[in-house]
Amino acid sequence: MSPSLDYERAREYTEALEGRLVDALDGDAGVSRRAVLGSLGLAGSAALMGTGGADDGHDGGGEEHGNFGARGEFDEGELDPHEFLRTFNTGFDGQDNLTQDVFEEDGERIRYFEMTATDTTIEVAPGVEFSAWAYQGQVPGPTLRVTEGDRIRVKFTNGSRHAHTIHPHLKNLNPKMDGIPQNGPGVLEQGESFTYEWKAQPAGVHFYHCHSLPLKAHIHRGLYGSIIVDPDPERVREKPEEYCDFHESQVTPELTEELVARAKSRNHEYDENDEVQELVMIMNGFDTNFDGGNEVYAANTRAFAYGVGETDGKGNWKPGETKRPIQIDGQKPVRVYLVNAIEFDLINSFHTHSQFFDYYDHGTTLLPTHQTVDTIMQCQAQRGIIELDYSDHEPGLYMFHAHQSEFAELGWMSFFEVV
Amino acid sequence: MDDTDTERRSDGGVTVQEQPFGLPRWVVAIVPLVLLAAVLAYLFFGSPFAALATGGSALPDVTVSYTTLPNEETVLVHVTNNGPRTVTVEQVLVDEAYWSFQMSGGDRTLEPLESSTISIPYHWEPGWDLNVAMVLSDGAVIHHTIVAPAMSPGVTGEIIGTLAVVGLFVGVIPVVLGMLWLPYLRSVSDRALHAVLVFAVGVLAFLGFDALVDVEEFMESVPGGYEGPFLFALGVAGSVLVIQGISAWQESRTEGETSRLRTAYLVAVSIGLHNLAEGLAIGTAFALGRVELGAFLVVGFLVHNVTEGPAIVGPLARGRRPGIEHFAALGLIGGAPVIVGAWIGSYAFSPTLGVFFLAIGLGAILQVVWEMADLVRGDDSLASIGTPVNAGAFLFGAVFMYVTGLFIAL
Numbered sequence: 088m089s090p091s092l093d094y095e096r097a098r099e100y101t102e103a104l105e106g107r108l109v110d111a112l113d114g115d116a117g118v119s120r121r122a123v124l125g126s127l128g129l130a131g132s133a134a135l136m137g138t139g140g141a142d143d144g145h146d147g148g149g150e151e152h153g154n155f156g157a158r159g160e161f162d163e164g165e166l167d168p169h170e171f172l173r174t175f176n177t178g179f180d181g182q183d184n185l186t187q188d189v190f191e192e193d194g195e196r197i198r199y200f201e202m203t204a205t206d207t208t209i210e211v212a213p214g215v216e217f218s219a220w221a222y223q224g225q226v227p228g229p230t231l232r233v234t235e236g237d238r239i240r241v242k243f244t245n246g247s248r249h250a251h252t253i254h255p256h257l258k259n260l261n262p263k264m265d266g267i268p269q270n271g272p273g274v275l276e277q278g279e280s281f282t283y284e285w286k287a288q289p290a291g292v293h294f295y296h297c298h299s300l301p302l303k304a305h306i307h308r309g310l311y312g313s314i315i316v317d318p319d320p321e322r323v324r325e326k327p328e329e330y331c332d333f334h335e336s337q338v339t340p341e342l343t344e345e346l347v348a349r350a351k352s353r354n355h356e357y358d359e360n361d362e363v364q365e366l367v368m369i370m371n372g373f374d375t376n377f378d379g380g381n382e383v384y385a386a387n388t389r390a391f392a393y394g395v396g397e398t399d400g401k402g403n404w405k406p407g408e409t410k411r412p413i414q415i416d417g418q419k420p421v422r423v424y425l426v427n428a429i430e431f432d433l434i435n436s437f438h439t440h441s442q443f444f445d446y447y448d449h450g451t452t453l454l455p456t457h458q459t460v461d462t463i464m465q466c467q468a469q470r471g472i473i474e475l476d477y478s479d480h481e482p483g484l485y486m487f488h489a490h491q492s493e494f495a496e497l498g499w500m501s502f503f504e505v506v
Numbered sequence: 507m508d509d510t511d512t513e514r515r516s517d518g519g520v521t522v523q524e525q526p527f528g529l530p531r532w533v534v535a536i537v538p539l540v541l542l543a544a545v546l547a548y549l550f551f552g553s554p555f556a557a558l559a560t561g562g563s564a565l566p567d568v569t570v571s572y573t574t575l576p577n578e579e580t581v582l583v584h585v586t587n588n589g590p591r592t593v594t595v596e597q598v599l600v601d602e603a604y605w606s607f608q609m610s611g612g613d614r615t616l617e618p619l620e621s622s623t624i625s626i627p628y629h630w631e632p633g634w635d636l637n638v639a640m641v642l643s644d645g646a647v648i649h650h651t652i653v654a655p656a657m658s659p660g661v662t663g664e665i666i667g668t669l670a671v672v673g674l675f676v677g678v679i680p681v682v683l684g685m686l687w688l689p690y691l692r693s694v695s696d697r698a699l700h701a702v703l704v705f706a707v708g709v710l711a712f713l714g715f716d717a718l719v720d721v722e723e724f725m726e727s728v729p730g731g732y733e734g735p736f737l738f739a740l741g742v743a744g745s746v747l748v749i750q751g752i753s754a755w756q757e758s759r760t761e762g763e764t765s766r767l768r769t770a771y772l773v774a775v776s777i778g779l780h781n782l783a784e785g786l787a788i789g790t791a792f793a794l795g796r797v798e799l800g801a802f803l804v805v806g807f808l809v810h811n812v813t814e815g816p817a818i819v820g821p822l823a824r825g826r827r828p829g830i831e832h833f834a835a836l837g838l839i840g841g842a843p844v845i846v847g848a849w850i851g852s853y854a855f856s857p858t859l860g861v862f863f864l865a866i867g868l869g870a871i872l873q874v875v876w877e878m879a880d881l882v883r884g885d886d887s888l889a890s891i892g893t894p895v896n897a898g899a900f901l902f903g904a905v906f907m908y909v910t911g912l913f914i915a916l
Contacts, residue, residue, distance in 0.1 A: 375645025
């Protein structure tokens with residue numbers, strides 16, 4: 088078969104799959120506001136993110152040095168980082184365009200998902216497009232959320248021009264299910280399908296990504312997502328020592344009760360979990376010009392998506408259409424599932440302003456691995472859980488960002504708006 | 507080639523009819539044009555090459571022509587789209603940070619060959635290199651480093667006046683001073699005069715080479731869409747041919763006596779063109795904040811350019827002395843372009859214009875070197891140009907320019 092025919096077939100196949108995805112989406116055909124916003128941006132307010140936008144003819148104190156931040160707003164469509172933050176696919180429910188189910192089989196609970204890889208174009212900074220390879224047409228891919236001990240079954244179909252896999256960072260006992268080119272089905276060519284099955288263990292926040300070669304390209308182009316495995320309180324009661332740093336002989340009944348309570352707070356199937364505001368943030372970056380370095384950094388793909396719309400540099404700010412702080416209820420605890428998917432840079436980090444937090448490396452323990460810190464770092468594929476409490480803070484804007492200043496100024500810069 | 511020559515070499519082909527195919531000649535003349543239009547229409551409206559449509563497209567190509575720093579809070583980046591397709595500057599990075607910016611022209615898109623000024627409010631630090639980058643909608647990034655940023659003086663009435671004075675000292679005064687050697691030149695022997703003329707040729711040769719070096723420097727910033735090298739070739743060839751044409755036309759109208767004056771004017775024009783480019787360089791360096799137009803530099807230029815005077819009046823060392831008005835004109839033509847060049851350079855510099863001016867100047871120099879050689883030969887048809895004295899004089903001219911040039915590195 089000639090290559091051009093191959094590509095033609097690939098294009099048709101991709102379009103068909105994308106069409107299916109689009110049909111499955113709520114018919115929210117976002118009106119392109121770029122033209123309007125673009126002209127607004129030029130009409131004066133440099134339509135800034137970050138720390139402000141200059142109004143026309145305004146040459147007051149805060150503006151004279153200009154401001155970092157991306158110009159303009161994002162188009163509608165693709166993935167909305169604000170929606171992605173709080174979208175968990177449990178098999179019971181989740182995003183509309185992901186086929187998912189929960190059922191019993193041989194006495195085990197199966198969490199079933201159908202994922203498709205496609206080639207698509209995403210907007211990574213306002214107006215800046217990036218050719219991505221994506222699970223389910225979105226970067227990051229869908230967040231899967233299950234309970235410890237379940238079986239995760241993912242029917243994966245490759246609709247992309249390139250060969251892909253899904254490799255889970257789980258304690259997976261069957262090498263055929265590892266999602267690598269050298270084992271099981273190997274890489275899946277265009278049009279091929281395979282059903283992966285993994286045991287949901289250990290509890291924690293985990294990572295899945297494509298393991299095709301070249302690995303750098305397949306990860307950085309967008310084939311990654313998170314799998315959150317919630318601890319099962321019953322199991323915690325039986326083996327509390329596996330969820331903390333203490334030896335079996337040191338665990339007291341009080342500690343056990345504490346760990347069980349924490350497990351319930353972490354588990355989406357318990358009411359206690361409803362009290363916590365949970366957010367998923369996948370730190371990623373994009374090399375838009377193929378020079379082996381990222382031009383855009385973000386939490387959840389879009390540069391400055393959780394920034395302010397504009398400010399006068401004097402404390403007055405407005406949320407933008409697509410760029411706005413993450414609103415949180417100050418009276419409820421906040422839990423961030425943080426995953427680092429960055430390519431080309433050795434580490435990434437997370438820093439909160441005016442705030443210290445507890446951090447659970449990999450989320451595999453129920454007692455913090457770092458207590459009272461305001462900065463943590465992660466290498467690629469490292470992840471963890473951050474627990475924040477703003478109950479004693481005054482309402483308002485609290486910044487958080489990577490504390491590699493370069494990353495922050497290239498897009499990984501955000502705010503909580505505590506109300 | 508004359509007619510007899512043609513007949514002798516004819517291949518005995520058919521004689522040309524007055525009315526080919528019985529049609530009027532003008533009809534026959536436009537037939538190929540009509541057919542060409544038909545072919546073009548077919549290519550345009552039919553799509554015979556559909557099979558070649560692979561969805562490929564040309565790479566985006568945006569050039570930063572130059573940057574200006576009007577004040578400590580502002581960076582102006584002048585960009586041109588060289589590519590064949592429209593590009594959009596979606597974001598701007600300053601030292602690897604997304605930054606606010608505004609673009610002239612009402613939108614952020616650049617049509618092919620469209621230029622625009624990007625205005626960035628950024629508090630830069632004098633002397634600290636600054637990297638600006640334009641991120642296009644497809645993620646391509648155009649980097650530009652402003653080396654050792656310094657305030658651009660901008661253009662005010664005062665600056666215009668000052669540049670005029672500088673131009674006077676750098677261009678007009680040295681040329682006029684150099685021309686004052688004429689009485690002395692009229693008194694020396696032919697051999698000595700030829701040496702002076704060849705010395706002037708050495709000076710011109712150096713200036714020509716200098717222009718080449720400058721062209722190379724400018725060429726880097728000429729937007730690719732303007733095809734710098736071809737523009738340069740056109741400028742050189744064009745100016746050689748135009749000057750040659752004028753010169754030949756004058757020669758046909760006049761006798762040998764005025765050919766000396768004609769040569770003097772040609773030298774003045776070529777030196778004037780060179781000085782225009784020199785002024786351009788001075789004005790640009792000044793506008794970009796790259797140079798302190800101090801007394802030292804002006805003195806350097808003055809000494810450097812004083813040799814241009816004898817080059818202009820050398821041809822007049824024999825024959826009847828022209829009227830004073832000719833000398834005034836020669837001095838102005840040779841020197842005043844420095845002032846014009848400095849104004850253009852400081853106000854509306856473009857590397858494209860720079861290359862074009864330099865090319866014209868180079869072409870003029872080539873043509874004049876030829877004329878001067880004729881002049882030396884013309885005095886005595888048997889005289890060889892390549893005498894030891896002349897060779898030494900040529901070399902001395904070039905060396906003199908080199909040494910004085912060391913003092914005026916812009």
